[in-house]
Amino acid sequence: MxxxxxxxxxxxxxxxAPRRAPSQQRSRERVERMLAAASxxxxxxxxxxxxxxxxxxxxxxxxxxxxxxxxxxxxIVWALAERRxxxxxxxxxxxxKDVGDAxxxxxxxxxxxxxYYGLFLAEPVMRDIWSGTQADKALRELELADSRANxxxxxxxxxxxxxxxxxxxxxxxxxxxxxxxxxxxxxxxxVDREEGxxxxxxxxxxxxxxxxxx
Amino acid sequence: MxxxxxxxxxxxxxxxAPRRAPSQQRSRERVERMLAAASxxxxxxxxxxxxxxxxxxxxxxxxxxxxxxxxxxxxIVWALAERRxxxxxxxxxxxxKDVGDAxxxxxxxxxxxxxYYGLFLAEPVMRDIWSGTQADKALRELELADSRANxxxxxxxxxxxxxxxxxxxxxxxxxxxxxxxxxxxxxxxxVDREEGxxxxxxxxxxxxxxxxxx
DNA sequence: GCAAAATGTGATAAACCCTCGTATTTTGTG
DNA sequence: CACAAAATACGAGGGTTTATCACATTTTGC
Numbered sequence: 001m002x003x004x005x006x007x008x009x010x011x012x013x014x015x016x017a018p019r020r021a022p023s024q025q026r027s028r029e030r031v032e033r034m035l036a037a038a039s040x041x042x043x044x045x046x047x048x049x050x051x052x053x054x055x056x057x058x059x060x061x062x063x064x065x066x067x068x069x070x071x072x073x074x075x076i077v078w079a080l081a082e083r084r085x086x087x088x089x090x091x092x093x094x095x096x097k098d099v100g101d102a103x104x105x106x107x108x109x110x111x112x113x114x115x116y117y118g119l120f121l122a123e124p125v126m127r128d129i130w131s132g133t134q135a136d137k138a139l140r141e142l143e144l145a146d147s148r149a150n151x152x153x154x155x156x157x158x159x160x161x162x163x164x165x166x167x168x169x170x171x172x173x174x175x176x177x178x179x180x181x182x183x184x185x186x187x188x189x190x191v192d193r194e195e196g197x198x199x200x201x202x203x204x205x206x207x208x209x210x211x212x213x214x
Numbered sequence: 215m216x217x218x219x220x221x222x223x224x225x226x227x228x229x230x231a232p233r234r235a236p237s238q239q240r241s242r243e244r245v246e247r248m249l250a251a252a253s254x255x256x257x258x259x260x261x262x263x264x265x266x267x268x269x270x271x272x273x274x275x276x277x278x279x280x281x282x283x284x285x286x287x288x289x290i291v292w293a294l295a296e297r298r299x300x301x302x303x304x305x306x307x308x309x310x311k312d313v314g315d316a317x318x319x320x321x322x323x324x325x326x327x328x329x330y331y332g333l334f335l336a337e338p339v340m341r342d343i344w345s346g347t348q349a350d351k352a353l354r355e356l357e358l359a360d361s362r363a364n365x366x367x368x369x370x371x372x373x374x375x376x377x378x379x380x381x382x383x384x385x386x387x388x389x390x391x392x393x394x395x396x397x398x399x400x401x402x403x404x405v406d407r408e409e410g411x412x413x414x415x416x417x418x419x420x421x422x423x424x425x426x427x428x
Numbered sequence: 429g430c431a432a433a434a435t436g437t438g439a440t441a442a443a444c445c446c447t448c449g450t451a452t453t454t455t456g457t458g
Numbered sequence: 459c460a461c462a463a464a465a466t467a468c469g470a471g472g473g474t475t476t477a478t479c480a481c482a483t484t485t486t487g488c
Contacts, residue, residue, distance in 0.1 A: 023435095024435075026435080027434075047349070051475070052477080063437085063477085064478085065436055066477095068434095068436075073477090135262045135345050136262075144401075169412070169416070172413050173416050175413065176401070176420070179398070182397070184393070187361075187389070198383070201386075202387050202390050203390055238455085241465075241466060244466090276467060278446095278448090279466075279467055286445080
């Protein structure tokens with residue numbers, strides 16, 4: 001009834017919950033198709049250029065169906081972003097859970113950086129999703145929460161290695177290391193491959209040094 | 215004639231040149247008012263929520279006048295961003311130009327970080343401008359060019375201090391230090407002040423350590 | 429087999445960006 | 459000053475997009 005007003009009202013709040021969670025198999029499959037279509041379109045042109053009509057068409061559903069499960073455009077991007085963060089967190093938790101000594105931390109962290117760099121290179125969606133990030137408050141908060149969660153794993157590992165360090169200090173370090181990693185990745189994939197590799201290597205060196213000693 | 219098509223066509227190109235540079239004093243003043251209005255609106259709600267009609271109204275001009283000097287919405291944001299980068303580069307160049315020894319570099323860099331943090335805290339516009347950054351190719355390139363330019367000053371200083379180091383390595387380090395600084399600032403101003411200060415301090419420590427030795 | 433819930437549809441309203449024809453003001457020149 | 463050309467100012471309207479809603483169809487529970 002009032003076009004963009006609803007989205008505007010949401011703009012400084014959280015993302016609205018799905019209007020209705022798909023309960024039947026048929027609709028669950030359709031929702032998957034919608035997300036897949038959105039993901040592909042974002043990878044092609046960026047989330048800003050993604051058109052709801054195009055998502056619907058590519059998913060083989062009507063525009064109405066799209067809005068049945070996603071309250072607005074941002075909710076689609078948010079849903080994709082949330083999936084990625086969940087996958088990422090699981091991966092990170094697994095890698096850092098059993099770190100016992102400094103060398104183990106080095107190994108685990110180094111491996112994680114490589115994996116993430118690979119993901120960024122392979123899936124432009126990630127960059128684009130996190131790019132819209134800052135402009136959208138809900139996504140910004142999701143990213144921050146994600147960074148905090150990931151940093152927490154690092155903090156846990158660090159606490160085991162340096163029981164005497166100031167916790168607040170460790171948290172700041174871990175959060176910063178994480179956030180900088182994402183910045184480094186974004187930078188790395190926006191330049192040519194050779195320079196990108198050098199940048200990631202430099203980041204890794206810096207981060208490891210920071211994690212290596214108090 | 216075709217609404218958003220034109221803007222879409224520009225989307226993957228550079229920002230179009232101002233349709234017409236203001237040559238009379240009257241129009242120059244009006245353009246200033248437009249930019250000021252845009253800046254205020256961006257600070258209030260973000261560049262995405264900024265409405266062209268609102269900019270025109272607040273600047274006391276008509277929509278038509280707005281489009282006489284700015285080919286599209288992005289061009290306004292771009293113009294603001296360009297000013298900031300120019301100011302920033304001048305400031306950085308001045309601070310790093312005469313750095314002769316390691317201690318001088320520490321001092322100069324430390325001061326720069328403080329100044330930038332102050333700017334980020336005082337002017338939310340900066341964050342918002344750089345936030346839309348990733349979504350907009352032209353802005354992304356402006357930011358990269360800016361980072362490279364700023365990094366160049368660091369590289370120049372570093373080369374004087376470590377003549378034997380690999381130039382490519384130095385460039386990567388400097389670019390990374392710079393880009394990470396911006397990421398750290400964005401992070402810092404999105405959490406409470408106390409944590410923000412801690413994060414900036416941690417960044418400064420990391421960066422200084424990285425700049426301190428090869 | 430049937431009512432209720434879930435799902436599917438697309439014309440349409442509302443809001444936005446930007447253009448264009450036209451009116452007004454300033455500049456340049458004799 | 460007069461007058462033409464250039465610069466500037468204006469805002470209604472075109473076209474695009476997001477999101478809604480009343481109604482049609484399918485599935486579920488019993």
